[in-house]
Amino acid sequence: MRMDRPYLKKNRFWRAHPWLLAVIILSLIYPWLSPEYYVDLAFNVLIYVILAESLNIIIGFAGLLNLGHAAFFGVGAYTYGVLWRFFQLPFFFALPLSAVFAAIMGLLLGLPVLRVRHDYIAIVTLGFGEVVKLILNNWTDLTDGPNGLYGMAPPQLWGFVLRSRTHYYYLALLLVYLILFFMVRLGHSRLGRAWIAIREDEVSAATLGIRIDRLKLLAFTVGAGLAGVAGCLMASKHRFISPAGFGFYESIIILCMVIVGGIGNIPGVVLGASILYIIPEVLRDFSDFRMITVGVAMIILMIFRPEGILGKEKRKMIWVRSPYS
Amino acid sequence: MFLQQVINGIILGFIYSLLAMGMTMVFGITQVIHFSHGEVFMIGSFIGVGAAVLLTETGYLGGNIFWVLLITMALAMTGAALLGILVDRTCYRPIRQSSRINSLVSAIGSSIFIQQAVILTLGSKFRIFPFLFPKGEFHFLESMVSYAQLWIVLISLFLMVVFSLFLKYSRLGKALQTVAENQKVAGLLGINVNKFIALTFLIVSAMAGAAGVLTGSYYGSVDFFVGFMAGLKAFTSMVLGGVGNVTGAVLGGLVIGIAETLIGGYISNDNKDILVFLLLIIILVFRPSGLLGEKVTEKL
Numbered sequence: 001m002r003m004d005r006p007y008l009k010k011n012r013f014w015r016a017h018p019w020l021l022a023v024i025i026l027s028l029i030y031p032w033l034s035p036e037y038y039v040d041l042a043f044n045v046l047i048y049v050i051l052a053e054s055l056n057i058i059i060g061f062a063g064l065l066n067l068g069h070a071a072f073f074g075v076g077a078y079t080y081g082v083l084w085r086f087f088q089l090p091f092f093f094a095l096p097l098s099a100v101f102a103a104i105m106g107l108l109l110g111l112p113v114l115r116v117r118h119d120y121i122a123i124v125t126l127g128f129g130e131v132v133k134l135i136l137n138n139w140t141d142l143t144d145g146p147n148g149l150y151g152m153a154p155p156q157l158w159g160f161v162l163r164s165r166t167h168y169y170y171l172a173l174l175l176v177y178l179i180l181f182f183m184v185r186l187g188h189s190r191l192g193r194a195w196i197a198i199r200e201d202e203v204s205a206a207t208l209g210i211r212i213d214r215l216k217l218l219a220f221t222v223g224a225g226l227a228g229v230a231g232c233l234m235a236s237k238h239r240f241i242s243p244a245g246f247g248f249y250e251s252i253i254i255l256c257m258v259i260v261g262g263i264g265n266i267p268g269v270v271l272g273a274s275i276l277y278i279i280p281e282v283l284r285d286f287s288d289f290r291m292i293t294v295g296v297a298m299i300i301l302m303i304f305r306p307e308g309i310l311g312k313e314k315r316k317m318i319w320v321r322s323p324y325s
Numbered sequence: 326m327f328l329q330q331v332i333n334g335i336i337l338g339f340i341y342s343l344l345a346m347g348m349t350m351v352f353g354i355t356q357v358i359h360f361s362h363g364e365v366f367m368i369g370s371f372i373g374v375g376a377a378v379l380l381t382e383t384g385y386l387g388g389n390i391f392w393v394l395l396i397t398m399a400l401a402m403t404g405a406a407l408l409g410i411l412v413d414r415t416c417y418r419p420i421r422q423s424s425r426i427n428s429l430v431s432a433i434g435s436s437i438f439i440q441q442a443v444i445l446t447l448g449s450k451f452r453i454f455p456f457l458f459p460k461g462e463f464h465f466l467e468s469m470v471s472y473a474q475l476w477i478v479l480i481s482l483f484l485m486v487v488f489s490l491f492l493k494y495s496r497l498g499k500a501l502q503t504v505a506e507n508q509k510v511a512g513l514l515g516i517n518v519n520k521f522i523a524l525t526f527l528i529v530s531a532m533a534g535a536a537g538v539l540t541g542s543y544y545g546s547v548d549f550f551v552g553f554m555a556g557l558k559a560f561t562s563m564v565l566g567g568v569g570n571v572t573g574a575v576l577g578g579l580v581i582g583i584a585e586t587l588i589g590g591y592i593s594n595d596n597k598d599i600l601v602f603l604l605l606i607i608i609l610v611f612r613p614s615g616l617l618g619e620k621v622t623e624k625l
Contacts, residue, residue, distance in 0.1 A: 065426070112606050112609070112610045115609075115610045115613055116609050116610065116613045120564060120568075120609050120613060120614070120615075122358070122564075123560065123561060123564040123605065123609065124605075124606050124609055126557075126560075126561075127561070127602035127603070127605050127606050128602070128606065130598060130599075130602050131599050131602050131603060134596065134598055134599045135599060138595050138596055138599070248557070252433055255430075256430055256433065256434075259426060259427070259430045260430075263426070288444075288445055289441075289445070291437055291440075291441045292437070292438055292441035292442060292445065294434075294437060295434045295435065295436075295437035295438035295441060296434070296438055297434075298430055298431065298433065298434030298437070299415070299416050299431050299434040299435060299438070301430075302420055302423075302427045302428070302430050302431040302434070303419045303420055303431070306420060306423040306424070306427045
């Protein structure tokens with residue numbers, strides 16, 4: 001890839017992407033620029049950026065519609081919550097475990113999804129999301145049910161306690177940039193291109209020797225693992241989790257973030273997540289009207305920018321059939 | 326006891342079927358997952374509450390329950406039908422040419438919009454729906470069937486049969502099938518595709534409105550959230566029966582309804598939704614295109 005794009009040489013990269021440099025600098029100095037409350041808001045935006053990007057791997061790269069993504073978010077959060085409740089496991093030990101456990105759930109969901117096609121994937125993932133939420137709600141011995149879990153201690157790293165909003169903001173920012181870098185590289189890698197081949201045409205991909213089943217499972221595993229990271233981070237910051245935050249509605253909002261940003265478009269999805277999180281927050285003063293505004297915005301956006309805010313012109317997904325086929 | 330549960334399940338199943346039929350029709354014709362169908366159902370319910378309360382409290386029809394039910398249903402069906410056409414015109418028609426996932430987002434947007442509009446105008450508290458069916462019950466093989474249940478089944482069956490006959494034998498119904506088969510060719514044959522899609526929305530939304538009145542009156546209360554779960558279950562029934570297959574949708578609705586009541590009655594009421602969805606996943610794994618879905622061979 002690098003050969004045919006000489007501008008990617010180290011010193012010219014930033015000149016070719018001035019906006020990227022601006023965003024990075026702005027995000028680094030952001031806590032000094034804004035009041036405390038907005039640092040909190042920015043942290044939540046970062047959580048949703050991770051969630052939307054992790055869903056982007058499943059939908060955007062591999063082309064598998066997932067209507068139950070919040071389940072992985074919930075599994076990640078509850079892995080930390082439950083481990084804290086019973087073993088007082090510190091955050092930095094729980095973080096990888098959350099990712100691994102959510103990834104295992106992704107693998108479990110991937111197995112039935114391999115058997116079904118097109119629209120049925122939507123219903124299987126939707127059902128899975130509901131099942132996970134209800135299990136979190138009803139397995140009171142483990143999760144304390146609708147009361148939720150709370151009181152997780154702040155993360156500690158070699159004696160340094162991450163206590164303030166700004167600390168959390170930087171931790172999330174670090175994770176977001178790692179994940180974004182990982183995703184961009186993934187998109188150009190052998191694996192990423194194989195996923196895109198599956199998305200565009202499954203049969204041709206198989207003919208080219210791509211192991212479809214294995215790669216689909218991998219997409220679910222990786223996407224779910226990243227969502228688990230977001231869940232663990234969220235649980236640690238808010239110090240409170242309850243099953244209500246991981247339902248179908250949450251999945252739909254995450255899905256809408258991906259679609260609003262443009263499926264498969266990495267910077268677009270970051271923007272989509274920011275917009276869909278920030279609109280309701282800005283409208284907090286008109287709290288009665290904020291969800292209705294989101295609804296209207298979704299419809300208008302789909303009419304006027306069907307490929308997402310930063311979407312490329314043409315993007316075909318494997319489960320999409322033209323009405324004139 | 327078992328039979329009693331099955332009967333209760335059938336009532337629930339018929340309600341799901343009415344909704345799933347509509348969703349599957351819309352899907353067959355426009356390839357849109359009509360997510361706000363549950364919301365249309367909810368609006369039908371609310372119009373029903375308004376009409377029924379007005380008619381029973383003013384005593385305008387001398388308390389004749391039959392006429393009250395009839396007029397309530399007519400009003401709810403009309404209102405729901407208008408809403409359905411409006412949703413199609415504003416949310417689906419402008420993006421008919423773009424991909425299916427765009428219309429899904431638009432549909433979710435319209436669903437959020439309608440739900441929030443109801444909260445803003447009518448509040449989020451539930452309303453009590455007057456009981457509009459004849460009171461009393463009869464015994465049938467050691468189980469009790471109330472007249473209300475009988476009425477629900479009869480009205481639903483009537484609507485379904487009329488709808489199927491319309492689809493199969495009338496001129497309009499045949500044209501509708503042509504549109505579902507191939508929109509471009511239908512357009513070339515002189516069928517106004519957009520008008521026929523609007524007609525589809527009119528019919529299915531009217532059925533959803535009827536379902537709204539029936540459920541509202543049977544369970545006795547309505548709130549802004551009833552549409553969401555009903556829509557989800559209807560979607561599930563549609564997929565279970567085989568997408569685009571009207572008979573399959575009816576069967577799927579009945580299966581989901583009966584499974585839900587049986588699981589709720591015998592295993593665990595709290596965990597019934599878990600088991601319903603697990604059952605669904607298992608069925609889909611072994612019958613990947615639904616119960617009555619045709620086996621689609623992969624096109625090369």
